[in-house]
Amino acid sequence: MRFLSLFLVFFALVGTALAWDKEDHEIFDIVSALEQAEGKGTTFYSFLNIPSTASVKEIGKAFKTLSVTMHPDKNPNVKGIAERFARLGTIWGILKKPEGRKRYDFFYKNGVPKWKGTGYFYSRYRPGFITVSLFLALLTSLFQHLYLTLNYRRDLQRITDLIARAQTLAWTTPASSSSSRVGGAQGAVARLPVAVKDAKKKVLVPLTAGTGAGGRTVECMVWREGEVYLIEPTSPPSQTLLTPDLVSKPSFTTSTWPFLLLQSLQQKVAGSKIPESPVEEGESSEEQEAVVVKEAGKEKSKKESGNGKAVKRR
Template sequence: MRLPFLFLFIFLCATAFAWDKEDHEIFDLVSAIEASEGKGTTFYSWLDVPSTATTSEIAKAYRKLSMQLHPDKNPGNKKIAERFARLGVVSAILRNPVSRKRYDFFYKNGVPKWRGTGYYYSRFRPGLGTVLTFLVILSSGMQYYVQRFNYKRDMNKIQEVIREARLAAWGPKMIPIEGQRKVKVYLGNQRYDDDVILLGNKSIEMVVSGDAVYILEADGNMHPVDSSDVVPPTIRGTWFITLVLSVYNKVRGTSTVEAQPTGDEHELDDGYDSTVTSSEKTGSGTVTPLEGSNGANRKPATKAGGKRRKAVRKR
């Protein structure tokens, strides 16, 4: 199903690249005339001449219609000025044998509905943001497709290994056997010929216990073989989403660290040191040996350099 669509896409691209600048001007002019004069209006019907009209007949029809659409006879009408300018282009195309032949081709066969990227690019010129958005979506989509491909491949590989282990443990009839059986599973190219298994030269030791299959490691540990080791594809795992989440977490972590109070904020403005324990603060509910003694015997405290220092008695 995908191959015909691919050929159709290539054909449309080839057709689009075959159109030159003059063709795109004809497309633009046809669309503009249908918008202003009515759907289905052609160059010939607008001039009211047949498609077989001679150059002199076209020139005569142009002079007649241009007198009606002349801006001097319709002052202040911007649409009339646009139609008058458009009429001049139509007349120039039909009076030129080469451009008229090109227009007659589209006149007989129809103007293409799908007009290629160049046609739409002339109307909508994407900016840098649009281009970057497109590239991000495209690259992320391709990465997600690769994730899906790898996921399916790994799942098939696990199912193949499990099947080979059960086949080695249970035999060709695949009848489950109770208990554990240590088997050797060969990896590589394998084919079956009349119930004879032709194996590759790479092998791993495995243990089959019921329906469970384990890889027997060198240290004797058994690692289960199941789909839990395969990472499923997720949009969150694409590079752009991962980058956004990483930047967000980093900024959030920085803001959290900046919001934490520093040690200087705990210091009191009256010069007390922030290293004073809770037992030394008033109203802490804890009685220290110094507070339990006679208050008259306490040494007065003096301030020096904004820190608490006890006065030393001079002898």
């Protein structure tokens, strides 16, 4: 979330730096209209039939000549003459001012930018309230779906790592010799296979890799076939099979807020309520992982028990 916030701030600053003002937008409009009416590549100077190095006096002279020959009263039956005459006046209004000509010469030499700023497009295509609302809903839903997907991958990796650590602790034993360290790296103790006598083994598995004796652990039952069960601290204790299926993959049409809002409204109309899961703040990463594993295990157990499948293994 911090990276996302920095990205949005950076994007806003760049957008502000590259924004064009009202005078630039006027030039963009007349350049676009001029090329559409007179042909691609038509410039203010070619329209006035003068070189780009012409003086203001020469520009004024060319304007007066064209304003006489292009006047709508002298061309009553010419289609589009009024628009051309109005365009001529706008071009003269820009080029006769030093600042306006300086602005146009910049775009004349460097080209009109493809991205003209959000204000330019908004002022010309001005979307309605519904269009803006739908766009914002779609944009925020995409960011929410991205956030949920990243959380899904993180939780999936946690469960996969927990299963692997449990299997390693159950069916291997630390090597006693210091020479058996993996790659010679300090702290990376090699583990040797043990003779498998029992069909299952109970182990305490750290929630985070590399956690010392003071780290938080969970109790797991590891079966020789490779299955790992989380032992729930209930009375009597129950076991939940740990699989990647415990983590639900987010769906854009069922996990993002617009669809959840519609679902909530439908249920309220139907007279039902959506149960809300309590969210505790200030939890550590280990506590969050334990909650993910246990809550997902309970949900999986309920689903399997509803389908007539056994979820407990003693």
